[in-house]
Amino acid sequence: MSFSRVATGSLGERIAEGFLLGLGYRIVEHDVQLGHLQVDLIAHDPGDDVYVFVEVKTRVRGTPDFPAANNLRWDQRKALLTAARRWLGARNLDVGYRLDLVCVEAEQVVQHVRQVGFSVD
Numbered sequence: 001m002s003f004s005r006v007a008t009g010s011l012g013e014r015i016a017e018g019f020l021l022g023l024g025y026r027i028v029e030h031d032v033q034l035g036h037l038q039v040d041l042i043a044h045d046p047g048d049d050v051y052v053f054v055e056v057k058t059r060v061r062g063t064p065d066f067p068a069a070n071n072l073r074w075d076q077r078k079a080l081l082t083a084a085r086r087w088l089g090a091r092n093l094d095v096g097y098r099l100d101l102v103c104v105e106a107e108q109v110v111q112h113v114r115q116v117g118f119s120v121d
Contacts, residue, residue, distance in 0.1 A: 012058025012104040013040050019102065019109040025052065034090075037083040041102075050096035053084040055116070058104040072101055077116055 017027055025043040028051070032039040041054035055072060080099050088097060103111040 009040075009056070009058055011107070013056050015058075015104045015107060015109060016054065016056040016102040017041060019112070020052075020054070032083070032087065034083050034086045037079050037086065039080065039083045039087065042087065045098075048096070048098075050098055051084075051088070051093075052098055052100050053080055053087070054100045054102055055080055056102050056104060060106070072116065080116075 013030060017030065020041065020043050021027065023045075024047065025045050028042040028044055029039075030041050032042055039053050040056040041052075043052045043054060044050070045052050055076065057072060077099065084097055084099060088095065098115045101111070101113040101116045102109055103113075
């Protein structure tokens with residue numbers, strides 16, 4: 001079966017959303033456009049009481065040689081951080097937040113990376 005890139009991404013986002021709901025998160029928004037920036041999912045993690053800006057990386061089938069997590073580049077992390085700050089700022093929210101990565105392969109979540117960090121030094 002052949003999937004378009006958009007269909008694959010949409011399927012991955014729905015799977016990631018279900019996964020996060022299963023963890024007790026509340027989904028606030030999905031497919032958020034902030035100018036040229038985009039956030040796949042915005043959720044609230046009640047355990048940490050923070051907003052979570054989620055990047056979803058999806059593969060139709062998994063391969064140990066090239067996991068979905070390898071697709072999150074430095075510039076994408078920086079864009080996600082900028083988008084998170086803009087979204088919070090537009091709502092005048094001064095709250096805790098973090099950036100997460102959810103990897104979907106073969107229609108299941110294979111990895112959830114909380115707080116995908118990077119150095120901007």
